Amino acid sequence: MALFAIPDWVVRSALVVGFLAVWELGSRTGMVDPRLLPAASTVIGTALSLLETAAFRAHLWTTIAQTMAAFIIAVPVGAILGLLIAERPYASEVLKPLVFFVFSIPKSIFLPMFILAFGIGFGQKVAFGVFSAIFIMMMTAFAAVESVKREHLMVARAMGASFIQTLRSVYAPSMAPVLLEAVRLAMIFNFTGILLAEMYASRSGVGNQMGLWGQNFMIDRLLAGILIVSVLAILFNEVVRALETRLEHWR
């Protein structure tokens, strides 16, 4: 909806700028305690200088690498597992309710288990990220299988397609529109899981740093971390969106 024919993005940017201005003023005038909420300019400055330090960039890369690794595993594995379960009547009957059940449990309570099983390194973060994201992919795959037309499967079979070929040429394009909607959620769950795992027990990663800053009452850095993570989340989201538009013609 256009407001006075002003483009949406202008309104959106104005809102963000306005928010930063209020923040800046509130802090500078002492309306809010600057020790609790340093000025926006200070926080942005801190964020930029953080990004300039090699040590912080290493933490950032760790987080990005873990998130991407978990994403690249969780999305196809979740989709294929979901498909395999949904296409077998017996497996469907037995496993579907279990997947729904596990999906509804907060994943964070399993974090101590993951530490016992995998330690606190890169692998544990990726494992927890996968665990956080895989159920939404599986559940969506259950629904997405419904949009695979039996006739198309029959055509593939009549043409002598193997299971892998059918997966690639019929299941994937048929399920993609429905699955893509879950991919974005999977990314959010995954990123949340990784950051949580980093804050909980870790030696590296942005989450780990933010945990330390919080404990040491380094508010400006904490807020700078929030800013950086937010931008990162937006970037992840945009990557997924770019993927979506590339696959649009499958619809």
Place this chain on the structure above:
Amino acid sequence: MTTMTTVSARGTVQVENLTQIHRSGERTTHALDNISFTIPAGKFVSVVGPSGCGKSSLLMLLVGLAQSTSGELRVAGRPVAGPDPARIGVVFQEANLFPWLTARKNVEFPLMIRNMSVKERETKARDALELVGLDEFGDRYPHELSGGMRQRVSIARGIVQDPDVLMMDEPFAALDEQTRMVMGDELLRIWERTGKTVVFVTHSLTEAIYLSDHVLVLSARPGRIIDRIDIDLPRPRTFELTSSAEFIQIRNRIWEQIRTA
């Protein structure tokens, strides 16, 4: 059981004592009962019969998409063990094209499944599309084509590997009558140019007689062959032929059999 003599001609279809009983859970459906026939290579044969008599079941067996309960099935002297699109092409009632692929890519699909090189694929797909008169439309997506064009793409997909036999299950049933007539002539043109054996399942007696060399008449379920009629009408067939006394006589004969069987 192997009493059939192996005929060397490619495109010969031999069916002997074929019986099909569908099982779904507790229920069994006796679809085909002891069907036997032989189609010489290069003939156009239609299969007609009342709804639910097992025509589609027969076709699914012929293209290797189903397993018979008993009996034998050979194409070019070799048993049909499973789908073999290089030998046996298939066209279904609905075009069933993949909406995410262009017409050309749909036609290329069976070749892609066989890991054929891109260049070879393109050449063959172009030839097949040209044969069905759609060489101009290769880049269109299915939703950009008419029903008749979609079905022609589906035929192109069925014959792109140059199979000896083309099996068709009511390929024109979803089309309006005019398009249906045009498609029939189109199919005859393709058939005459390629010399393939065609097995054509249809509800329409007129269509069956108009197109075929022979018509197989199935009884109500369980389907048995109750007649095999040779259509000796001259070719090329014309629309006027459908109102000739001879044509009507054949049609009445088939109808009488279906009605009383």
